[in-house]
Amino acid sequence: MAVGWFYLSVMVLCSLGSMCILSTIYWMRYWQGGFAWDGTMLMFNWHPVLMVTGMVVVYSAASLVYRLPQSWVGPKLPWKFGHAAMHLLAFILTVLGLHAVFDFHNQRKIPNLYSLHSWLGITTVFLFACQWSLGFAVFLLPWASVQLRSLLKPIHVFFGASILSLAIASVISGINEKLFFSLKNGTNSYSSLPSEAVFANCSGMLVVVFGLLVLYILLASSWKRPELGMQAERQALLHGGE
C-alpha cells in the first residue's frame, strides 16, 4: 500500500471519528438541553455521546492498532497491551453510557430493556465483555499455547468486526428511537424533518460511513500485519517506500 494512501486514510478516519463524537455532543447540547449527572433527561443525554464514543470510535481505534505499520516490526507485546488497554477504555465509556440510561430510567420509573434497540445494545455489550475477557486470557496472559491462539485468532477477529457492526446497528436504532420520542408536536414532528431531525439523521449516517471505513481497513488484506517472510519488504512503508 502506498504511504500517501495510508496516511490519507488515517487522517480521514480520525476526522470522521471526531465528527461522529462532536456531532452527537452538539445534538445533545443544542437541541436536548446539555448534560448533567443527576438522573434527569440531562443525564440521559450522556448515553448517546458515551455509546458513540466508547462502542464506535474508541473501539474502532483500539481494533485498528495492528493495522499501523509501526506495529508490524519489533516486539508485539507493547501493541497487545495498547490494544487491550484501549478496548478497556472503550468498555469503561460504554458502561458509563449504560449507567446514564439505566439511572435515568430508574429515577423516572421507566422500564429498562424493553425495546429491540436495548436488546441489541445489551447483547453487543455482553459480547464485547466476553470478547475482551477471552482475548485478555488467551492472547495477553502467557499460559495459552500457540495452537489455542491460532485456533481462536480468526474467531477473535470475526467477533471484533461483528461487535462493531452490531454497535452501529444499535446506534442507528437508538438515534431513530430518540427522535421519535423527542419530535412529536405537529409543527416539530419527526415526519416534518425539522433541523434537529436532519442533523441527527446525518450524524447517524456519518457513524455508518465511519464504521464501513473501519471495517474495510480491518478486513482488507493489504492493511494486515504481514507474515514473517514479507516483513522486510513491508518495512519500506515505515521508511517512505511504496
Next chain:
Amino acid sequence: MAVGWFYLSVMVLCSLGSMCILSTIYWMRYWQGGFAWDGTMLMFNWHPVLMVTGMVVVYSAASLVYRLPQSWVGPKLPWKFGHAAMHLLAFILTVLGLHAVFDFHNQRKIPNLYSLHSWLGITTVFLFACQWSLGFAVFLLPWASVQLRSLLKPIHVFFGASILSLAIASVISGINEKLFFSLKNGTNSYSSLPSEAVFANCSGMLVVVFGLLVLYILLASSWKRPELGMQAERQALLHGGE
C-alpha cells in the same frame, strides 16, 4: 472443513432463514391484521415481510452461492448466472417491499423518507443496485479484462458483506420503529413488553443471528473457493472425504 460440519451449517442456515421470514409473516398476520395490496395498513404489512425476505434471506442465499463446494469444480459461468439471478430476485422483492410502504404513505399523506431507518434503508437499496449493475457489467458480461476483475473483486466482496450488514441495521431500526408506532396504549405499550413486542424483538434478534452466521461463512477462508492448485484436494468434500 469436515463434510458433517458443512451440511450441518447449511441446514442451520436454511432453518434460520425460513424462521426469519415465517416469524415476520406471523407477526404481520397475527398482530397486524394480515395482508392486502390496496394502500391501507394491510399493504404496509408487506413491507417488513418483503424486506426481510429480499434484502436479508434471498440476498444471503445469493451471496453464498460460491461457498457451495459444488461450485468449486467445473465451469464457473453457470454459478455466476445463478449468483446474479438470485440477487436479481432479491432486488425485485426489495423493490416490491419499497413500493408497499411508499404506496401506503402516499395514500395516507404520510411523508416519505424522513426517519433514519428510511435514510439507511434507501441508501442500502441504492448501494445494492450499484453493486448488482457493476457486478453484472464487470463479472458476467465478457468485455472486462482479467485485471479489472481482479481489481474489483475484493471491493465487490466487501460491499456484498457491507450491504447485508446495512440491511440488518435497517431491519432492526424498522422493527423498533414499527413497535413504537403500534404499541402506544397504557396496558399495551411497548414498554410493558406485551406478547407482540417480545415476539417481534425475538424476530429482530433472529435476523441478527442469521446475518452473523452468513457473514461468518462469507468471510471465513475455509469456506472460500480454493485456488486452482488446491482444488483437487478440496474436491474430496464432494465425495465424502474430510
